[in-house]
Amino acid sequence: MVGILLFTNAGLAMGQRLAPVLAICFMSRIEQPVLARMPQMYCRYIDDCCLITSTQSEMDECFRILNQKSQYIRFTREAPQDGWLPYLNTKVKLSNGTWTMKWYRKESSKNILINASSAHPATMKRAVIRNMFKTAKKVCTGDDERYELLELASQIESSNGYSV
Template identity: 75%
Template sequence: MLDRHANDINTFGLSKMNIMTLVKECLSCNIFKWAGKYFSQVRGLAMGQRLAPVLAVCFMGRIEEPVLERHPLMYCRYIDDCFIVTSTQFEMDECFRLMNEQSQYIKLTREIPHNGWLPYLNTQVKVSSGVVSVKWYRKAT
């Protein structure tokens, strides 16, 4: 990704090797406390880790490529939450399958619409007869 976007990223004079070394060091110090004990997270990103959102965006950028090549009717993503609209259920299933094939460590889940409304972030979205309706949504606690 650094190579692909080299002209768009200000590395503040750091080489690609320096950046990779710094990222690896940050990720190797993934220590968290649970139930009074300390653990080292071996794979993935810890919630609250400062690099987590940036690395999630980078990772999802790679995972979403095969879906974007299919030109869905609509594709939106915020960090790792995707919203995809296709013209058929088969195409939707195919997009879901493609995204889940990209990594053995990440498996995406799907939300099921309720009365035609699909939750996405803090909204609910409904597509009916080509018209998109949006309303506020608050997840039940």
């Protein structure tokens, strides 16, 4: 492709070293009016936000505020399924004023890890398994959820050739 110059007139180019830092700075300016409203919970990872408010009308207003702050970003929202709302690798449930969290894996996840018989260093294989169990344990707030997800981690471990 000789003689073709591509440029962007808005946003950040993927892979730029400064892109994550600039995205965080950009988002911190957008979220300020919402944080001033003191939501029950607000967390963000780069540009993925999780917001819990006390009423639906407050949620609608926060969503409106976020979407009016910049013409270059549009937020979407998900409705809880069976009371659970996915956020990154977790699911959050708010019931009777109590939050419950558990480890979440997308349905498209194939549960494929480094196979036990692969040529990868043993330390790497141990780290992958250890971190999967650590995530299942630490992310879950309830004993029932923790037990369920440790069982899932054991199944994933076994299906990838590791002895349980």
